Amino acid sequence: MKESLMEIIRCPMDKQELELEPIQESDDEVLEGRLVCTECGEEYPIEEGIPNLLPPDMRDDPPA
Amino acid sequence: MGLDARRDRDRVYQPAEDSDLLATAAREAASSTDRVLDVGTGSGYVAHEVAETGARAIGVDPNPHACREARDHGIETVRGDLTAPFAPDSFDLVTFNPPYLPTDPDDEADDWMGVALSGGETGRAVIEPFLADVGRVLAPSGHVLLLVSSLSDIDVVRERAAAAGFEASAVAEDSFPFEKLLILRLDPV
Numbered sequence: 376m377k378e379s380l381m382e383i384i385r386c387p388m389d390k391q392e393l394e395l396e397p398i399q400e401s402d403d404e405v406l407e408g409r410l411v412c413t414e415c416g417e418e419y420p421i422e423e424g425i426p427n428l429l430p431p432d433m434r435d436d437p438p439a
Numbered sequence: 440m441g442l443d444a445r446r447d448r449d450r451v452y453q454p455a456e457d458s459d460l461l462a463t464a465a466r467e468a469a470s471s472t473d474r475v476l477d478v479g480t481g482s483g484y485v486a487h488e489v490a491e492t493g494a495r496a497i498g499v500d501p502n503p504h505a506c507r508e509a510r511d512h513g514i515e516t517v518r519g520d521l522t523a524p525f526a527p528d529s530f531d532l533v534t535f536n537p538p539y540l541p542t543d544p545d546d547e548a549d550d551w552m553g554v555a556l557s558g559g560e561t562g563r564a565v566i567e568p569f570l571a572d573v574g575r576v577l578a579p580s581g582h583v584l585l586l587v588s589s590l591s592d593i594d595v596v597r598e599r600a601a602a603a604g605f606e607a608s609a610v611a612e613d614s615f616p617f618e619k620l621l622i623l624r625l626d627p628v
Contacts, residue, residue, distance in 0.1 A: 376515065376517075377515060380497070380515065380517070382526070382529075383474070383497070383525055383526050383529040383530075384517060384524055384525060384526065385524060385525060385526045386524075387519060387520065387523035387524040390526070390527075423507065423510075424510060425503075425506045425507070425510060425516050425517070425518055426517050426518065426524075427503075427518040427519075428517055428518060428519040428523070428524030429501060429518055429519055429520055430520065430523070433501065433520055
């Protein structure tokens, strides 16, 4: 994901701002990392350049 | 076609007549300075067409395979549930080709293609929560383009949109042997 996405993404639970913790970056993108809610502390992974902002209860039980 | 691409065809909704109708309306509505959100972006087709106008198109989808496919098509992608992960007043245009097929409750969606197609018993199980939150993420002059099928009762969708604070107008339509498709433009009242 591009860092400029930070302006428009929020914690899906409480709509508060997120803090970006990059682990691996390339060119202008974060490929692996974490987004942490500044209010509730929930962590959302960034994998293969895609932030996963599903609420935790939807994250755990994916269909096949 | 490689194995991954073939597998994606079973798990990610691919562009069809409904996608084309929405993409055409979205291309006409978008301008180069717009920020656009394509909800349930699937393969990223509508978002990609919108991006042709120069607009910044972002796709959101709960399906990880769809997110990967849309990203491979050059779309900025977020894995998420409808408009839940976005900030207020963020988008000039929101497009959505929702799952709208009325589905028997005994025949619950148990795979990603089911999730992409099934609209619950009424066909409106995903449209209704979408309408409840989309106003929050629209910029003050923003609007929504929602694809609606006669299978999920267009009049009831219009009523739900009005209840959520939108004025609805049809901007495109197409008829098929078993359904009529409409693009509803929703403007906050």
